[in-house]
Amino acid sequence: MPIKTIDVGKDFIKIAVVGPESTGKSTMAQFLAKEFQTVCVPEYSRYYCQSLNNKYTLQDEINMFYGQVALEEALVPLAQGQLLICDTTFLTVKIWSDYLFGHTPEEVTHKIQQHRYDLYLLMDIDLPWQDDPLRDFPEQREHFMGIWKSELTALSAPYRIVSGLGEQRLENGLHAVNDFLTLI
Numbered sequence: 188m189p190i191k192t193i194d195v196g197k198d199f200i201k202i203a204v205v206g207p208e209s210t211g212k213s214t215m216a217q218f219l220a221k222e223f224q225t226v227c228v229p230e231y232s233r234y235y236c237q238s239l240n241n242k243y244t245l246q247d248e249i250n251m252f253y254g255q256v257a258l259e260e261a262l263v264p265l266a267q268g269q270l271l272i273c274d275t276t277f278l279t280v281k282i283w284s285d286y287l288f289g290h291t292p293e294e295v296t297h298k299i300q301q302h303r304y305d306l307y308l309l310m311d312i313d314l315p316w317q318d319d320p321l322r323d324f325p326e327q328r329e330h331f332m333g334i335w336k337s338e339l340t341a342l343s344a345p346y347r348i349v350s351g352l353g354e355q356r357l358e359n360g361l362h363a364v365n366d367f368l369t370l371i
Contacts, residue, residue: 199266200371201303202364203273205339205346206310207331209317215310215349215360216274222361225267230275231255245288252280252295256302276304278342282334299342306367307346308360309335315354 204216212215213230220227231254239247255277263271284291312328339346347363349356 193262199263199269199271200305200368201270201271201273202275202367203278203304203307204360205275205278205307206311206335207312207328210310210312211314211356212310213274215308215357216272218357219364220272220362223268223270223272223364225270226262226265227270228259228262228271230279232256232275232279241289243283245292248284248288249279249292249294252292252298252347255280256298273304277302278338282338286334286363304344304365305371307344307360308363309338309339309346309348311348313349313350314356330357358368 202219204212204219206212216229217228232251235247235254236243248300255275259271259273280295281291281299284295293342312332316328325339345367347367349360349363351359
């Protein structure tokens, strides 16, 4: 499938790859960044959590929020073709804060309303679970998929669910982005 290019006169476009744990977000985000020859903003929390041993505090969630925002802002100048691919967003902080602590800090909820993405690719839970020391809830993927759908709907965010295994999943993600780009 040919890759859609973005007209120089259009606004900057941000694509966010989101979803429950172990759904191929990083693989998809890196694949799309390579296909569109642009930068991929990595998931800041993976770096942050490496030394936490799965014992998070609300302050850790706030730190991850600020870290993700700063990382994205730092990488924007490196984006090519007015397109930025993000391996998750700090909406994840809201989901984890609500789940683990019963609420989300106001600075996070306020920024979510202001910091929009043009398209969210919501990765489906049809992939087998892959163990990873930073992943916590293999038995609750369906629950978190429902939360992601609810959160994106509450934001009136444009999103596409990406399913499939292996190369087909990557092609489905690429197809979703190309379809979106032809509409703008």
